[in-house]
Amino acid sequence: MVRKLAGLVATLLATSFVIFAASYAAPGDPVTFLAGGKENLTPEHLAAIRAQYHLDDPFLVQYGRWLGDALTGDLGRSTQYHDQVADLMAARLPSTLGLVAYASVLFVVFGIALGVLAAVRGGRTDSAVVAGTTFATSVPAFVTATVLISLFGVQLGWFPVMGGGSLWHLTLPAVTLALGALAIISRVTRQSMIEQRELDHVSVARAGGLSERLIVVRHVFRGALGPIVTMCGLVTAGMLAGTVTVETAFGLNGIGSLLVNAINTHDFPVTQAVLLLMVTAYIAVTTAVELLHPLIDPRVRSRA
Template identity: 60%
Template sequence: MASALLRRLGAMVLTLALSSFIIYAGIYAAPGDPVTFLIGNPENITPERIAAVRAEYHLDQPLVGQYASWAQGVLHGDLGTSFFYQQPVSDLLASRLPVTLTLVAMATVLFVVIGVALGVASALGRGGPLDSLITSATTFVNSVPNFVVALVLVSVFAVQLRWFPVAGDGAGFADTLYHLTLPAIALALGSLALISRVTRQTMVEQQALDHVEAARSYGLGTRLIVSRHILRNSLGPVITMCGLTVAGMLAGTTVIESVFGLNGIGSLLVESINTHDFAVVQAVLLYMVLAYMVVTILVDLLYPLLDPRTLIRSDRS
């Protein structure tokens, strides 16, 4: 277990290093001279000003040298300064991150609870009308882009019925939850359908295994068989998919935050791209990569607790 964990952490550090270099190089490989964006007003573009900006942002160094200076600052907690907002990037991320994390947490609760419940109901009623209804509904929901779902929710529940606010992330805990209800639903629907289908498929596979048939032959009740032998053994793939879905959400709230006017990390990325705020774009992309990696590592650590056979295979290898 320890050796497997060390291998995962080593792979994570290597992947993060390569990703950070690609992010840094990709930003400065974009069309146009970054100096002109950093200076801003064309009237301020003079040879002296250009030289000063290049020295300030280490643009007078080779690409590897620029990356090394930036990476050294990141390792010390210095993500640079936003030239558009005129404040440290770390402070900017800290002010936007709670909204995104709260949104993802609410969406996670929705798609895990409802998705698993629908998957269980569909698997237990396989071939029946309830199974057909759930399968059809989840297939349809999974095929609709989340920005379409978001626009429909805003149109119906915010504009016409006026049950929820059209935009904004609220002030205070209760008001924030109220404002984030529609965005969380829009973010969760597609994932809910996916988790439902994964739960159904894994439970159907478990129902056909020998140990389940043996439990039935011993006269165990249906509820006991489902909870102890079918659902429990189905949790591994389901939790893995839930973890990957959460990781994707942490890096993919851009559309939902833009539609609902939320001050989160996703909307910050859009604003920074539009204003060519390179330091913020680099920091947000690095956060997205790191968030995805951390969640997947946690899922890898959790999986052996659900299925000890995975831990035995890992130790043998």
């Protein structure tokens, strides 16, 4: 446990360093962006900006100050919105979390269902599921968003296509975000169940006269649950970054669209804070899945 916590802290430190360094390695002088893009500023004004943001300090000193402030909840002030970054993120985070939660429910329910159906039925059903999920994986999110907006939003008028935070507004964005993840989960479920069906204890249960339905539920699906839960956690952890494209396409005011605007306007404090949040969330979720896996699959606990 101590080793895992030390590795987690080291990963977060390394990631935060890369994020801070990448932001200041962007083309252009940070002073120009911090000054609001104004040109022909006096040397005195430029010097005041450098002093205000400690830009004349050594790089490691700047990084240490930024990291220390971030640990206390001070993420700086946005150069575009002229507001505290923490307040901006707090206002937009519920929309993004709602979208991720909605999409997670969709891909978990339908992904596992399709995977079970393909593994149990086999034949043409299996081929159809594999072909469908392969196609879903190959379609970029922005293409899916465009098709859904055009068909269900504009032509049929069933769903709103821009803005809003209600469940109805989030349906098309959630479907877009969940489609690729659904394909991954269905494949993992299918493969895990096929592997479980070939194990000896399943053959013994079948030879003992147990019904096929009970065999699937008690032995096959239960044995395949470990890899399925692990992959669901990993996919959910990566979804926060996937909201960038979806929120931009549907005009949602979430963390993803905030990141896009910050990058376009060189709003370094917002860019750094959002990236740090995404990486921290990913590491936290993957660590939780790793700790949960032995509780789901006793075989992992026995090998540890």
